[in-house]
Amino acid sequence: MTGIVSQSDKHTSGEDSLIARYFKPLATDPGAFGLDDDAAALRAAGEDIVVTTDAIVEGVHFLPDDPPDTLARKALRVNLSDIAAKGAVPAGFVLTLAVRKADESWLKPFARALGEDAADFGCPLLGGDTVSTPGPLMISITAFGRLPQGKMVHRAGAQAGDRMFVTGTIGDAALGLDVLQGGPVAAALADDASGRDFLAARYRVPQPRNALAHAVRAHASAAMDVSDGLAGDLAKLCAASGVTAVINVPSVPLSSAAAGLVARKAIGIETLVAGGDDYELLCAVPGDRADAFLREARQAKVTVTAIGGLIAGSSPPSFLDGQGRELKLQQLSYSHF
Amino acid sequence: MTGIVSQSDKHTSGEDSLIARYFKPLATDPGAFGLDDDAAALRAAGEDIVVTTDAIVEGVHFLPDDPPDTLARKALRVNLSDIAAKGAVPAGFVLTLAVRKADESWLKPFARALGEDAADFGCPLLGGDTVSTPGPLMISITAFGRLPQGKMVHRAGAQAGDRMFVTGTIGDAALGLDVLQGGPVAAALADDASGRDFLAARYRVPQPRNALAHAVRAHASAAMDVSDGLAGDLAKLCAASGVTAVINVPSVPLSSAAAGLVARKAIGIETLVAGGDDYELLCAVPGDRADAFLREARQAKVTVTAIGGLIAGSSPPSFLDGQGRELKLQQLSYSHF
Numbered sequence: 001m002t003g004i005v006s007q008s009d010k011h012t013s014g015e016d017s018l019i020a021r022y023f024k025p026l027a028t029d030p031g032a033f034g035l036d037d038d039a040a041a042l043r044a045a046g047e048d049i050v051v052t053t054d055a056i057v058e059g060v061h062f063l064p065d066d067p068p069d070t071l072a073r074k075a076l077r078v079n080l081s082d083i084a085a086k087g088a089v090p091a092g093f094v095l096t097l098a099v100r101k102a103d104e105s106w107l108k109p110f111a112r113a114l115g116e117d118a119a120d121f122g123c124p125l126l127g128g129d130t131v132s133t134p135g136p137l138m139i140s141i142t143a144f145g146r147l148p149q150g151k152m153v154h155r156a157g158a159q160a161g162d163r164m165f166v167t168g169t170i171g172d173a174a175l176g177l178d179v180l181q182g183g184p185v186a187a188a189l190a191d192d193a194s195g196r197d198f199l200a201a202r203y204r205v206p207q208p209r210n211a212l213a214h215a216v217r218a219h220a221s222a223a224m225d226v227s228d229g230l231a232g233d234l235a236k237l238c239a240a241s242g243v244t245a246v247i248n249v250p251s252v253p254l255s256s257a258a259a260g261l262v263a264r265k266a267i268g269i270e271t272l273v274a275g276g277d278d279y280e281l282l283c284a285v286p287g288d289r290a291d292a293f294l295r296e297a298r299q300a301k302v303t304v305t306a307i308g309g310l311i312a313g314s315s316p317p318s319f320l321d322g323q324g325r326e327l328k329l330q331q332l333s334y335s336h337f
Numbered sequence: 338m339t340g341i342v343s344q345s346d347k348h349t350s351g352e353d354s355l356i357a358r359y360f361k362p363l364a365t366d367p368g369a370f371g372l373d374d375d376a377a378a379l380r381a382a383g384e385d386i387v388v389t390t391d392a393i394v395e396g397v398h399f400l401p402d403d404p405p406d407t408l409a410r411k412a413l414r415v416n417l418s419d420i421a422a423k424g425a426v427p428a429g430f431v432l433t434l435a436v437r438k439a440d441e442s443w444l445k446p447f448a449r450a451l452g453e454d455a456a457d458f459g460c461p462l463l464g465g466d467t468v469s470t471p472g473p474l475m476i477s478i479t480a481f482g483r484l485p486q487g488k489m490v491h492r493a494g495a496q497a498g499d500r501m502f503v504t505g506t507i508g509d510a511a512l513g514l515d516v517l518q519g520g521p522v523a524a525a526l527a528d529d530a531s532g533r534d535f536l537a538a539r540y541r542v543p544q545p546r547n548a549l550a551h552a553v554r555a556h557a558s559a560a561m562d563v564s565d566g567l568a569g570d571l572a573k574l575c576a577a578s579g580v581t582a583v584i585n586v587p588s589v590p591l592s593s594a595a596a597g598l599v600a601r602k603a604i605g606i607e608t609l610v611a612g613g614d615d616y617e618l619l620c621a622v623p624g625d626r627a628d629a630f631l632r633e634a635r636q637a638k639v640t641v642t643a644i645g646g647l648i649a650g651s652s653p654p655s656f657l658d659g660q661g662r663e664l665k666l667q668q669l670s671y672s673h674f
Contacts, residue, residue: 031385033491036492036493036577037423037489037491037492037493037577038389038419038422038423038492038561038562039387039388039389039419039420039423039425039482039489040387040388040389041385041386041387041388041489042381042385042386042387042388043385043486044379044381044383044384044385044386045383046381046382046383047381048368048378048379048380048381049378049379049381049386050376050377050378050379051376051377051378051379051431051463051464051481052375052376052377052464053431053433053464053465053466053479054466055433055435055466055468055477056468057435057468057469057470057472059471060468060469060470060471061468082375082376083376085375085376086374086375086376088376094388094390094479096390096392096433096477096479098392098394098475126388127388127389127390128390129390129391129392129477131392131393131394131397131398131475132394132397133394133397133472133473133475134396134397134472134473135394135470135471135472135473135475136470136471136472138435138468138470138472138475140392140433140466140477142390142431142433142479144388145376149380152374152376152378154370154374155373155374155375156373156374224375225375240373240374
């Protein structure tokens with residue numbers, strides 16, 4: 001800790017030039033002005049700008065030994081996932097990085113991976129602030145998306161009769177975290193390195209479903225991304241919309257790694273439905289839009305699965321097993337296995 | 338530290354409701370959706386959205402015993418200052434708050450002061466993220482402004498022949514920091530409690546010059562806010578514009594507290610010209626625009642002072658004393674007294 005210093009003294013000039021060297025190449029948007037100005041300018045020709053912000057802290061949201069490249073991707077992708085859920089197209093992001101020191105061996109792979117994702121998702125770096133901290137590493141990203149005026153898809157808006165869809169597969173990330181922490185899932189997969197790697201990667205590098213954004217905007221009555229577990233986030237969407245849901249748990253899409261663990265009774269399906277960090281999209285779609293939604297999802301090459309439907313009521317969502325029996329809600333709250 | 342947890346588990350539900358209670362009232366813009374959605378929507382009818390971001394860390398950018406209300410104001414105002422410097426009108430902000438725990442006695446005055454400033458400056462809270470950290474408190478704000486398409490005022494753009502103006506008074510905040518740290522300025526003002534209070538307040542609560550934004554946009558060829566010291570920031574503006582400056586140091590506007598310390602030789606004027614945290618605006622204005630700029634500044638009730646002019650050249654800016662002698666540049670770099 002160097003005491004209270006003015007902004008220019010936060011880093012040595014060598015550190016400043018290191019930071020500039022690695023991040024300037026990411027500022028590909030003309031409105032970023034090469035990171036040489038005090039602000040960026042985001043052009044918005046009659047569109048709304050969707051704004052979302054997510055921060056991750058070392059030791060709280062990620063593991064101290066998580067590789068810098070996967071951290072970069074996750075920090076950006078959790079924001080991209082929100083933009084997709086709202087039906088918007090990525091427009092750019094600003095980065096706040098709090099680091100103990102400017103360490104080239106960390107910054108280089110971090111910036112490279114961030115730049116690759118920024119390019120792949122069409123979401124350039126617009127600006128940021130790098131500050132010193134004596135504490136844990138923290139990465140905060142505020143990301144922007146564009147959509148036609150008034151067209152943001154909300155958590156509220158779903159109606160009784162709508163069908164519930166989810167993208168990808170559910171619960172892998174929670175299993176991946178357990179694998180990385182050497183927990184019971186790691187033990188159950190002791191002989192399955194590729195299964196462990198798959199699940200760890202699902203935790204470390206989510207796959208935001210930005211390709212589905214147009215279908216969400218065109219057809220969904222409500223949507224959000226699943227970051228805190230399918231069960232919890234579905235409850236939030238239902239509460240915001242003033243409806244409740246009936247979910248057919250055997251319909252919840254599972255990866256073969258997760259399905260294998262369930263089949264072997266190494267884990268219960270409740271663990272998957274409650275586990276966090278999926279970053280899949282949860283979409284309520286009116287019945288007469290479902291076919292068009294599915295068709296557009298196929299064209300976008302995003303797997304979506306119907307998992308149940310919405311009904312009138314204000315009770316918590318119901319989760320039914322293969323025999324139509326309701327699973328107890330307390331089993332669905334997040335647990336560390 | 339509670340281990341790696343999903344987002345919903347970052348705080349207890351009691352903490353979450355505490356945070357919601359204090360921050361929801363600040364989300365007055367319809368595009369904030371009451372902080373109940375995953376993103377905000379910023380309407381932009383053909384305007385550009387100016388984006389700026391600044392983070393402050395406890396023990397690095399502010400003192401651990403700084404009051405929560407002044408911290409809130411400073412965190413927002415340093416961003417408002419950038420928006421003013423670019424000629425834009427505040428549109429809103431998002432807040433990332435990293436705290437050890439949700440402490441009501443801290444959150445309440447923090448949120449109240451933030452809400453007051455948000456209302457006073459027309460810059461409502463649009464969204465945010467509150468995360469736990471085992472480390473120092475960190476406040477990161479990304480703020481937005483609006484201006485007509487392509488009209489952002491840059492650091493680059495100043496021309497030889499332009500006059501340099503600065504708002505308010507220079508150097509008070511650096512003296513205020515010394516007062517708060519019990520340094521030589523505090524000793525020199527041992528018998529002057531009101532002088533000490535004035536300077537400390539200038540450090541803790543900057544006065545962003547948003548009222549001048551229209552004049553900046555209408556008349557300045559280049560502008561930036563002075564956060565790292567007048568000397569250093571002027572050098573940046575000159576370098577970006579490809580010109581150099583000649584500053585008449587006795588013209589640099591000083592508060593009576595600062596002027597008194599200079600008159601008593603308790604400090605040198607170099608300390609003021611080099612000291613950080615002013616958050617005043619530095620504007621280059623073409624000669625034929627200077628009268629109109631001054632007139633509009635008067636109407637906006639913002640004091641602006643001509644401090645010199647720009648000339649061709651790439652050498653560092655010159656600072657001349659009352660006898661026209663050049664002050665040595667090394668005296669102008671930031672020092673802790």
